[in-house]
Amino acid sequence: MYKQYSDKIKYSEIEKRILEFWEENKIFEKSIETRDPKKNFTFYEGPPTANGRPGIHHVMARTIKDIICRYKTLQGYRVNRKAGWDTHGLPVEIEVEKELGIKTKDEIVLYGVEKFNQACKNSVFTYVKDWNELTRRIGYWINLDDAYITCTNEYIESVWWSLKKFFDEGYIYKGFKIQPYCTRCETPLSSHELSLGYQDVKDPSIYVAVKIKNQPDTFFLVWTTTPWTLISNVALAVNKDVDYVKVKLLDENKTPYYLILAEARTVVLPQGFEVVEKYKGQDLLGWEYERLFDYVPVDKKAFYVIEGDFVTTEDGSGIVHIAPAFGEDDYQVGKKYDLPLINPVDKSGRFNELITDFKSMHVKEADPHIIQNLKSRKLLFKKETIEHSYPHCWRCKSPLLYYARESWYIATTKYVDMMIELNKQINWYPPEVGKGRFGNWLEENKDWALSRDRFWGTPLPIWVSEDGDMFAIGSIEELKEGYFLTDDGKKIPVSELTDLDLHKPYVDKIIFEKNGKVYRRTPELIDVWYDSGSMPFAQFHYPFENKEVFEQNYPADFIAEGIDQTRGWFYSLHAIGTFLFKKPAYKNVIVNELILDKEGKKMSKSLGNTVDPFEIVEKYGADTTRWYLVSNSPPWKATLFNEDDLFDVQRKFFGTLINTYAFFALYANLDGFKYEEDEIPFEKRPEIDKWILSALNVLIKEVKEYFDDYDITKAARAISEFTIEQLSNWYVRRNRRRFWKSEMNADKISAYQTLYHCLITIAKLSSPIAPFISEEIYRCLNSVTNKEPYESVHLSLYPEVGPIDEQLLHKMEVAQKIVSIVRSIRSKNNLKVRQPLQKMLVVVKKEDQDSVREMEQVILEEVNVKELQLLDTDSDIVIKKAKPNFKSIGPKFGKKVNLVANAIRNLDGNQIKQIESGQNIILQIEGENLEITPSDVEVFGEEIKGWIVESEDGITVSLDTNLTPELIEEGLAREFINRVQNMRKDADFEVSDRISIMVEGSENLQKAISKMKSYIMQETLAEELEFGKCDSGFVQEWKVGSEECKISITKK
């Protein structure tokens, strides 16, 4: 027996049952093991951090990954899928700090690095249960039991190996650079971390008057949004090519004073200024000014005007204040002019004791005080607030400072050309991310700031002697040449240690003695992005183990993550892979956009517009959610998440699919169809079967092409369209009667075989996207027939493309169009389909005439018309029209095209005949003879003399709307059948129950019913049909046509 559904379908319940089935029978494992090991398809999982709950966007990314992997499996590839967890880094530390109530780095040291890191290790997997549950629930198949974890010794060892390679080849150096620095986390951030944390904020925007030496009452006007950096000011920069002016203004006491600023920026001045002098920037160079704040003594020449080509007149005053410790441009010109570097800010972002007035104050807090100070000294010219986007720490959200710091770098700029070159081998979906966003990023490549001054992360494996000599360690084996220094000063050879943890604080206690020198580890950790970017080899503990496994699995055939990873994982994979292996790390990458709420706003906790994936999946089912996310818009376009549409997907696609299956199951069970009969060859099946099979085969072909092109959205849409429109709405609806018949003949077997084949094929095609429902249908079908040797659709293979009868597809298309036109006419004339009509006329293009003839029966049945007359376009009663073919006449006649087009529209019957017979005709236009060829003109039958017509796509149809008494009677009979059927249902009769009918009604009605008696009885499964009093059985009163009547039915 095929499974039948009695109640409303509960998707979640089906899915949970399927999950259990998969797990009990190890279907995932089998889907890998049963595939040819030589047909490898490599997928890399980008490791998430499990210390936050997963969101709906994770469902999106995981769905995409899963779809491609399942599809490739269906194609016979062996797709190993190793899960991974990102465990290190600041986000973890921050969570732990919160838990422990720790606010600064010093407190961590006090608390104990060992304990702190242990807490981090424990915290990493806080939400791992949620992650695992969501992964499981949405059917994302990935091997969670064999996940790579970035904080294991093995993983770290592989990372070290790669770092040593960088180091030994001279690509790691210690530099001094301006870096975005988080004063809360007390660590510099890499540029890709920086990109994660831009926020729109309001900052003070102040204009400061800087007194020029030896010029009474004359000031430079200087603009800044970071007042606190003024304390560290050492110079002012102008652009030597920009025009500057000196203007005269009056203060509140009407005393004149003078300001110098860029001419283009006088817009910032109040009304009533007077230009008294003009300069080029060049003229101002070297001018000295009075220092604004003198807390910090300087030992070099400073406080004069220098030249900076970065100075623009787009904002500010055209004069830029320079504080070399706090800005990239500033630092560079500072070096050029040998300016002093003033940094009175400590590592937590507070002013040191030199800054007596603002001592211990965080620089951002100090801003208003500094402004107040300037104001009291009458140096504040103007104060505003501006809103701009400013980098913030991507995790703790504090504003970053630009800060000169020592740091370790990877010299990625040394091999950026290779990165750019290799990027061209990667297929990006969509391509513009690869060319544009990622490509631009590579072209502007800066060296990778590798080190982090934190605790929980992969230690930088570089040991340095006091005199600055250094070397890198690339394995645990190498480490064994060192000594472990115990707290009480004992030196134990590392080789004698039983357990070794490569994290802080342990590694820091390992020292090396070589050539009489002592080497200690440099205290920094490395950027976590380096961890995840190492996963291609580190997940296999390469090169210490699994050499072959790694080599077979590099590069990845496919990865997929969100666009936010452009500068994150996509980059770190590429940067590391390019250097180590001279190959790109991945060949195909799907980049998915954000998921926005239905208003198009970004989902965020603060707006309260986030969607809980667990709830959604429970409510609509994982398949519906997956299908919706993927079919609504391509992954690389932002999805506006709308629950109503989810419901729609469920109802339209899944509802229809299951309904179609249920229809099949209902009758197949009644008939005991088990697909035991011989397969009826394609050629021997009825037209309609050949048609749906052809359409199905087209679908198989298309879906493969879409999937192969990573276009999941088009694949999903094609499957959905076929299922709803072709299969359910046309094939099943038209063929219902074939299944009702009682005897089992060749026609019925063909119908069963055809529908069965369609259903099981759709199950296979949709299995990558909707793994649950497809499994349900596949198993329901196959468990009865055992036609396929697989216990799961996910172990089956992608269906072969069978025969496609193109002509038949076209014929049906024409027929469907004609049917649609007739319906339109009926609807406009208020003629129900139930009312039979005598005749219709059809005019189509010559090449389509055969189609209409062959589809005549189908058309007539669909529209309930008795006779179809196909009119030749040559027929006298068809009025033909000519339409210009612009594609052809456009280039030929140029500017005259519209005149020619009009002339063509007005061609008379004879001229059209000429054209149709293949002759050219001459048109006189503005005194010129122009020759028109048949290809310039499209001729179509537009009207039929004496008939009301409707046209569409070159098909013209007319309907005889005259109702003869016979037709009316027939209509009445149909109406009558309709009432009886309704009653059968109201009375809760079974579809196969036989009945007897008693009718009480007018003579007209009786006459009509008598005439059609046998037809009525057949349709309603009636054994008796009598006229008389309705006093027993199930009785209802009706209006049939215009006739009142009473009907009673009784079960036999």
Place this chain on the structure above:
RNA sequence: GGGCCUGUAGCUCAGAUGGUUAGAGCGCACGCCUGAUAAGCGUGAGGUCAGUAGUUCAAUUCUACUCAGGCCCA
């Protein structure tokens, strides 16, 4: 300020190597069906294809600019 993407019906999305009737689904209106039925189907009304200028015989499609939204970078 720079880069990339997007703007098509009330909503979500298709589409067009430039060719004169721009398509679906939802929603809406009207109707149908009742042997897939706590479903299903049909018909219809909805569009200056964001705006402006240019190239062209012809632009919603190509180009430039503008506006709006998004993302990324400064």
